[in-house]
Amino acid sequence: MNEQRQPIIIRRKKHTRHKHHGGSWKIALADFMTALMALFLVMWILSMSSEEQRQSISDYFRTPLVVALAGGDKPTASTSAIKGGGDDPVHRSGEQARIDLRQQTRPADVRRHFAQVQRRIEQAIAGDPVLEKLRAQLRFDFTAEGLRIMVLDTETRPMFELGSDKLAPYMERLLKTMAPLLNDIPNPLTISGHTDSLPYAGGERGYSNWELSADRANATRKTLLAGGLEAAKLLLVMGTADRVPLEDTTADDPRNRRITLVVHTQSSADFIRRQGFFPTEQKQE
Known part of the structure; x- marks a missing residue:
C-alpha cells in the first residue's frame, strides 16, 4: 500500500514594520501657533494705538499698490506696467497739468x-x-x-x-x-x-x-x-x-x-x- 504523502506547509511569520508618520503634524502645529501669536500681537497693537493711528493703518491697506507707488491717491493712475500703457495722470488733453498735492x-x-x-x-x-x-x-x-x-x-x-x-x-x-x-x-x-x-x-x-x-x-x-x-x-x-x-x-x-x-x-x-x-x-x- 502506497504511503500517502502529506503536503508540506511552510509557515513564515511576516515581520511588519510600522511606518514612521514623520513630523508634518508638528510643522502644521507650529504654523498654527505662529499665526495665532501674530493675531494676538496685532490685536494688542490695535488696542494700544489711537483712533488716528488706526485710521492711518486702514487707509494704508485700502490704497492700491500701484497708486502708492505712483506717489499718492491718484484716481487716474495707470495700472499698466508697460510704459505708455495707460493715461499719464500728469497730462490732460495733451497738455501737462499742474498737480496740486493738497487736492491729492x-x-x-x-x-x-x-x-x-x-x-x-x-x-x-x-x-x-x-x-x-x-x-x-x-x-x-x-x-x-x-x-x-x-x-x-x-x-x-x-x-x-x-x-x-x-x-x-x-x-x-x-x-x-x-x-x-x-x-x-x-x-x-x-x-x-x-x-x-x-x-x-x-x-x-x-x-x-x-x-x-x-x-x-x-x-x-x-x-x-x-x-x-x-x-x-x-x-x-x-x-x-x-x-x-x-x-x-x-x-x-x-x-x-x-x-x-x-x-x-x-x-x-x-x-x-x-x-x-x-x-x-x-x-x-
Whole structure:
C-alpha cells in the first residue's frame, strides 16, 4: 500500500514594520501657533494705538499698490506696467497739468496734519508758563471746513482792552507763538472776530460791534504776520459782531468775545474763492 504523502506547509511569520508618520503634524502645529501669536500681537497693537493711528493703518491697506507707488491717491493712475500703457495722470488733453498735492491728499492725511499742528501748539503753550494760563481759553475742533482754533475771552483774562482792538500782552505772545506753527501746513487760513451783544451807546449807526469785531480780527492778522505767518496763507479776515454766538451760551456771555482761526481744507478754501472774494480773472474794460 502506497504511503500517502502529506503536503508540506511552510509557515513564515511576516515581520511588519510600522511606518514612521514623520513630523508634518508638528510643522502644521507650529504654523498654527505662529499665526495665532501674530493675531494676538496685532490685536494688542490695535488696542494700544489711537483712533488716528488706526485710521492711518486702514487707509494704508485700502490704497492700491500701484497708486502708492505712483506717489499718492491718484484716481487716474495707470495700472499698466508697460510704459505708455495707460493715461499719464500728469497730462490732460495733451497738455501737462499742474498737480496740486493738497487736492491729492487723502482726508485722513489732512486730519493727521491738522492734529500734528494742534499738538505742536499745545506743546508750545505747555512749555511757556505765561501761555499755560491761557490753555483753558483755547479750543480746537475738527469741522467740515478744517481745523478751527478759537481763543475765548473771560472776565478775568480778556484778550483785548475793553471796547478796543489793542491786544493784551499775553494774547500777542500767544499769536506770535502760533504763527510759525501754522506755516507748517500749506492750507489757507481765515480769521474772524466776534463780540458779545452788549451794544455801544450810539447803536449800530456809529462805531459798533461790527467795527470792533473787524478791527480785532485785523489786529490779530497783523500780530500773526509780525510773528512770521506767511501773508499768502491768509484767505479772509472778517468781523461778525455778535451774530455767531457759541452754542449753549447767552448772547451777552463773555466767551462770545473771541477770535476764531480756521485752517481750511482745500475744498473749503475753493468754496470761499468761488463766492467772488478772489476773482481769478479781471474783466477787460
